[in-house]
Amino acid sequence: FHGVTFSVQRPLTFWSVPWPILANPLQLDPGKIDWAATETFFIDVKDVLTAEEYKEMVLRAQRTFHPDRWVGK
Numbered sequence: 001f002h003g004v005t006f007s008v009q010r011p012l013t014f015w016s017v018p019w020p021i022l023a024n025p026l027q028l029d030p031g032k033i034d035w036a037a038t039e040t041f042f043i044d045v046k047d048v049l050t051a052e053e054y055k056e057m058v059l060r061a062q063r064t065f066h067p068d069r070w071v072g073k
Contacts, residue, residue, distance in 0.1 A: 002064070020061055 006012040014030065021028075021037040022044060042061075046054050063069065 018064070020065075 001016060001018050004010070004016070006016070015025075015028075019028065019033050020041045021033055022041050023032055023037070042058070045057065049057065
């Protein structure tokens with residue numbers, strides 16, 4: 001997802017996005033992506049990452065899902 005240039009030949013789709021939730025990708029649908037699922041993801045991964053890894057992941061998620069990032073997509 002990061003570093004990919006989307007185009008007519010390579011369109012951005014729902015499946016292109018690394019949604020920050022804990023769900024089987026084969027069973028993922030837009031209805032499963034909500035605040036609670038995202039919050040659960042960040043709470044759970046905090047337990048398995050170092051403080052520095054967690055901080056970097058949160059910063060990357062903020063950059064990825066910031067509304068300005070999606071304007072050109």
